[in-house]
Each structure stands twice: as C-alpha cells, then as structure tokens.
Amino acid sequence: MTDKKERTAGQVVQHYLDTFFRKDVDKTLDCLTDDVVWKVQGAADVPTIGIRHGKDEIRAWMARFPDHFEPLDFHVERILENGDTAVLTGHFRHRILSTGKTFASDFAAICSVRDGKVSAYNFIEDSYGLWKAFQPD
Structure with missing residues (x-):
C-alpha cells in the first residue's frame, strides 16, 4: 500500500x-491521532457506549471489548469520501458474551482523517437492539 x-x-x-480486527492493540492505536475523539452512540449502561478522548481511553475500550463481544461478522459495504x-x-x-444473544445491525461510521491517521470516529448502530441484547431474558 502507499505511504x-x-x-x-x-x-x-x-x-x-483491518488492524483492529487483527486484535493488535498497539498497531491499532498507531492508526489514531494522539487527540482522537471516539464516539459510539447508545444507552449509557452498555459498556462500550460513550465518548472517549485520546489513545489511553481508546486502549481501555479495546481491553474491555473482548470481555463483552465475540465478533462474528463485520462487513463494510461502501465507503464515501470527501x-x-x-x-x-x-x-x-x-x-x-454475558447473555449469549446474537446482535446484528447495519452501521455507519463517520470518520475524520488527519496526517494519515483517524482523528475522529463516530459509530452509529441499532443502539436499542444492542441494549436489548445486553438484557437477560
């Protein structure tokens, strides 16, 4: 790939x-600016929801993600650029993992890039469906 x-x-x-799904946290963090703003919208009682600032907060999020989720499929259908x-x-x-339920959703991710790295990440999904998947039966 190019520089x-x-x-x-x-x-x-x-x-x-691609780097995130290879589960290499250090290389994934190298893809982000030091002042990255990371936002995942939804119910505050879902452990991966919220706004995080900087690589340290993202590292903590990445450490918690596998405690709650087993990724089964992730497919980017289109990328629009401006x-x-x-x-x-x-x-x-x-x-x-806590409920054994499978959660599927369409998503949109709105991202800003600066100096070849992601500087802002806003992930939008079916937040109600995600919240429901975390609820015990």
Missing part, C-alpha cells in the same frame, strides 16, 4: 478497521 500520508480518508479508515472525511456503511454481527 500512509498518500492514502485517501477511506483507505486510512479501512486500514484502521476530502479528509470518510463515511462507511455496512453490517455486523456479534455475540454478547
């Missing part, structure tokens, strides 16, 4: 996602 400064915003975000912004749409499916 990271030559990558389009969509390529930078796709590289970040300058330093990329919008990804797709579909994913996870097993919620």
